[in-house]
Amino acid sequence: MIGLLGFLVLFGAGRWLGWAARWVWLAAWGWLLVLLLAHAPYMPPELGAFVGGDxxxxxxxxxxxxxIMVYRAGLSRLRRRVAPPAAGAAARPGTFSAVERERYARHILLREIGGPGQKSLKSARVLVVGAGGLGSPALLxxxxxxxxxxxxxxxxxxEGSNLQRQIIHADARIGMxxxxxxxxxxKALNPFIEVRPYRRRLxxxxxxxxxxxxxxxxxxxxxxDTRYLVNRVCAAAGKPLxxxxxxxxxxxxxxxxxARGGPCFECVFPQRPAPGMVPTCAEAGVAAPLPGVIGAMMAMEAIKLLTGAGEGLRGRLVIHDALYAETRVIGVKPRAGCAACGGGG
Known part of the structure; x- marks a missing residue:
C-alpha cells in the first residue's frame, strides 16, 4: 500500500538523515493528512484506491x-518532575530548579524571607575568615x-584536637x-553553591x-592582628562585618x-588586651558546643542582613555565658575619632 510505504520512507529517511524527531513526526502527520484528503467524499475514487486503505x-x-503521543509526552513530563538533576546542576541565573525549591521550602514559607529573600541569598557572596570553631557552624x-x-x-x-568542636571537619581529613x-x-551538604577556598593567611x-x-x-x-586588620578594611570598603x-x-x-551608622570593631575595642589577658582556646580550653552556639548566631545574623529580615545586631553586642545560661545584650556606639572608621558613617 502506498500509504503505509510513505510512512516507512519518512521514518527511514529521518533516521538515516538524522532529522530531529519532531520534524519526522510533523512530516508523518502531514502524510496522514494527505491520505485522509485522498479518501474524502469529494475526491476521485481512483485517488483513494491508489494510496490504499479507506x-x-x-x-x-x-x-x-x-x-500514544499524548501518553509519551505525559510520561516524559512526569519523569522530569521526579528525577533529580545531576549533582551541582544549577537553574538559570535568578531562578531555582525544582530540587532547589524543595530544599529551601522552609525558608520560602517564612514571610520575612520568602522567595525574594531566598533569591537574595542565592546571589550573595560571603567571606568567612577562619575555618575553625566559629567558622565551622557558620560555614555549614x-x-x-x-x-x-x-x-x-x-x-x-x-588536627585531632580540632575535632572536639570544629564540626565541619572529620577524622578522615586530619592533615588536610x-x-x-x-x-x-x-559541597556534600549543598551541591548548588559555589565554595571558594583560600589556603593562606589573611x-x-x-x-x-x-x-x-x-x-x-x-x-x-x-x-x-587579624581582627583589627579585617575590621579596618571592611570599614574602609563599607562592607558589614x-x-x-x-x-x-x-x-x-x-x-x-x-557605613550604616553602627560602630566598627575598633570603636568598641580601641585597645588590644595585654598579652595573656585573653587566652586562646588552645591555652584556656573551650566547651565543645559553645562555638556552635555563637557560630550559628553568626550565620543567623548573616541571613538576616542579606534578606533584610528582623533586627540585626548593628549597635548591639551579645555576651553569652554558657556556664550559667545567661545572655546579655548591651548597646554599643561609634566612637569619635576612631582610627579605623572615624566615628561612624
Missing part, C-alpha cells in the same frame, strides 16, 4: 497515534541556607588544609582585594557596620 482506517490510525549553615558564593580563608590544617576539608563538607597583601569581592564578611579568628569571639564558657558577637 477514510475510516486512516482516521483510526491517526487517533491511535495521537493517544551558610551553605545549607543557599548562600550562592562562600569564600573561606585559613592557612591551618585539620582546613579550607579544603570545609569545602568537602559544604594579610595586608590580599585583604583589600579579597574583601572587595564579597558583600559581607564573617570573622571568627582567634588573634587580634560580623565578628565573634569565644573562650572557655563565654562568647560574644556583634555586627560592625559604620
Amino acid at each position: 477514510l475510516r482506517g486512516w482516521f483510526l490510525l491517526g487517533a491511535l497515534a495521537a493517544v 549553615y551558610l551553605a545549607a541556607s543557599g548562600v550562592g558564593v562562600i569564600g573561606v580563608i585559613d592557612d591551618d590544617v585539620v 588544609p582546613k579550607v579544603f576539608s570545609a569545602e568537602i563538607a559544604m 594579610d595586608e597583601s590580599v585583604v583589600a582585594d579579597l574583601v572587595a569581592d564579597y558583600d559581607l564578611v564573617l570573622d571568627g579568628t582567634d588573634n587580634f 560580623i565578628a565573634a569571639a569565644i573562650t572557655q564558657w563565654e562568647g560574644q558577637i556583634s555586627v560592625y557596620d559604620p
